[in-house]
Amino acid sequence: xxxxxxxxxxxxxxxxxxxxxxxxxxxxxxxxxxxxxxxxxxxxxxxxxxxxxxxxxxxxxxxxxxxxxxxxxxxxxxxxxxxxxxxxxxxxxxxxxxxxxxxxxxxxxxx
Amino acid sequence: xxxxxxxxxxxxxxxxxxxxxxxxxxxxxxxxxxxxxxxxxxxxxxxxxxxxxxxxxxxxxxxxxxxxxxxxxxxxxxxxxxxxxxxxxxxxxxxxxxxxxxxxxxxxxxxxxx
Numbered sequence: 066x067x068x069x070x071x072x073x074x075x076x077x078x079x080x081x082x083x084x085x086x087x088x089x090x091x092x093x094x095x096x097x098x099x100x101x102x103x104x105x106x107x108x109x110x111x112x113x114x115x116x117x118x119x120x121x122x123x124x125x126x127x128x129x130x131x132x133x134x135x136x137x138x139x140x141x142x143x144x145x146x147x148x149x150x151x152x153x154x155x156x157x158x159x160x161x162x163x164x165x166x167x168x169x170x171x172x173x174x175x176x
Numbered sequence: 177x178x179x180x181x182x183x184x185x186x187x188x189x190x191x192x193x194x195x196x197x198x199x200x201x202x203x204x205x206x207x208x209x210x211x212x213x214x215x216x217x218x219x220x221x222x223x224x225x226x227x228x229x230x231x232x233x234x235x236x237x238x239x240x241x242x243x244x245x246x247x248x249x250x251x252x253x254x255x256x257x258x259x260x261x262x263x264x265x266x267x268x269x270x271x272x273x274x275x276x277x278x279x280x281x282x283x284x285x286x287x288x289x290x
Contacts, residue, residue, distance in 0.1 A: 073216070099278075108267060108281035109219065152218050161231055162277035163209060164269075166218030 066091050071153050071167035079175055082143045086170045088136040088153030099154040100127055100138050103169065109152055113138070143174045178202060180282035182268050188288045189258055196254045197285045201270030208251050209279060210243055211267040212236065219267055225251060226273065258289045 071088045078084050090098070097116045101109040113120055115136060119128040126139040140147055153167035181200045189195050201208050206227050211219035222241070223233045227248040237243075240258075245251040255262055265286050269279040 069218075106286075108283050110281070111278060114278070154218075156277050158277060161224050161226065162207065162271060162273065162279070163221045163224055163232065164211075164219070164279060165221065166211075168216070169218050 067167075068092060068165045069153055069155050069167040071170050073168050073170060075171040075173055077173045077175060078143055080143055080145060082174075083139065083141045084143055084172060085140075086138045086151055086153075086172075088138075088167055090134050090136065090153075090155050092155065092157075093131075093134060095155050096158070097156065098127075098129065098136050099156065099164070100125075100136075101152040101154055101166075103150045103152055105149075109166075112151070140172075143172075145174050145176065148172055148174045180268055180270050180280055182266075182282040182285050184285055185283060186286045186288075188290065191258060191260060191289055193258055194254065194256045195258060195287065196252055197266055197268075197287075199251045199253070199268030199270075199282060201250070201268070202280055205270035205272055205280075206248070207271040207273035207279075208245055209269045209271070210251070210253055211269065213265040213267060213284075214263075222253075255287075258287075260289045263287055263289045 100112045102112045103109040115127045124141045150169040152169045155165045209224040210222040213219040225245040240256045243253045265284045267284045268282045271279045
C-alpha cells in the first residue's frame with residue numbers, strides 16, 4: 066500500500082461548483098498534514114496545513130479523520146484560477162520533516 | 177528575490193554524461209531537501225541536509241547520485257552516467273527546521289536525458 070493515496074482525476078468542473086478531493090495515508094502515527102497546489106510545470110506551493118480535525122481558509126476547507134486515516138480538501142465556488150494539481154502531503158517529523166506526497170489530483174475548472 | 181533558487185532551470189544531456197544541479201536555499205534555513213518528480217506523479221523524496229550534514233538518503237538515490245552541502249548553504253546534486261530513466265524534474269526545498277517544518281520549493285531543474 067502506498068503511504069499516501071489520492072484519486073488522480075482529472076476533475077472537470079464548471080465555475081462556481083463545489084469539488085472535494087480525498088486522500089488516505091498509511092502511517093497512523095502521522096499528526097499533521099499539508100495540501101500543496103502545483104500549477105503546470107511549476108513548483109508545489111503550500112495551500113493549507115491540517116493539524117487537528119480541520120482547517121478553513123476562505124473557499125478552502127481541509128478536514129482530517131484520524132480514525133479512518135483520511136484527509137479531504139473542499140473547494141467551494143470554484144474559480145478558473147483554481148485549475149491546478151492538488152497534492153496531499155504527509156510530513157515525517159521523525160525523519161527530518163521529509164514530505165511524502167500523494168500522486169496529486171488534477172482539477173480543471175471550466176467557464 | 178529571497179526564495180529558493182535552482183540552476184540550471186533546464187538541462188538536456190546525452191545518456192552516459194554527468195550532470196550537476198545547484199540549489200540555493202532561503203537564507204538562514206538550515207534544512208535542505210531534494211525531491212524528484214516525474215510526469216503525472218507527486219514529488220519523491222531523495223535526500224535532506226541539516227546544515228552541512230546529509231542525514232537521510234532515499235533508496236531512490238542510487239550510487240550514481242551524490243549530493244553535497246559543503247558549507248551548510250547551497251547544495252549540489254550530481255548524477256553520474258545519466259540514464260534515460262533519470263529524466264525528471266529535480267526539486268529543491270528548504271525549511272527553517274526548528275520552528276517550522278514547512279518547506280519552500282525552488283522552481284526545479286528539468287532534466288532530459290536523450
